[in-house]
Amino acid sequence: MSDFADNLRVLMAKRGWNQTEAAHALSVSQANISRWLSQGHEPSADVLIRIARVFGITLDKLLRAPGPSMRIPRAEFDTAIWTTRWFRQLRLTWQRSPKERYRIETALELAWPNQKPDIIEWLNKK
Numbered sequence: 001m002s003d004f005a006d007n008l009r010v011l012m013a014k015r016g017w018n019q020t021e022a023a024h025a026l027s028v029s030q031a032n033i034s035r036w037l038s039q040g041h042e043p044s045a046d047v048l049i050r051i052a053r054v055f056g057i058t059l060d061k062l063l064r065a066p067g068p069s070m071r072i073p074r075a076e077f078d079t080a081i082w083t084t085r086w087f088r089q090l091r092l093t094w095q096r097s098p099k100e101r102y103r104i105e106t107a108l109e110l111a112w113p114n115q116k117p118d119i120i121e122w123l124n125k126k
Contacts, residue, residue, distance in 0.1 A: 004042050004062065004063055005036055005037050005038075007061070007063070008022075008036060008037060009037055011055045011057070015055075016084040018084070019037070026054055027050070028047060091123050094123040104123075
């Protein structure tokens, strides 16, 4: 695995992005993201610059071996992946099952009352 692939994987996890979401944000195909992460390919210089800008880091940090500031503990990485999957499932339920919306709204009110409007706005996005 290349340093670039490791760094990209960490950056995507911090944002809660899967390959499709990262591809959309970076204006590349999902196949490109897959090649970068699993086959050791690296993007062209102009795409590297775009990636660095999207994630708000320098090219040096993007291409260099992950340092302490980039590394996240495995447990935190797993938690980020679990949380991302949970929110994706919540969004699918919200969009496909209008009867469940009251339950979801009640749960959000109990768990995250301050963030509830922002989460509902996100749930309504297509």
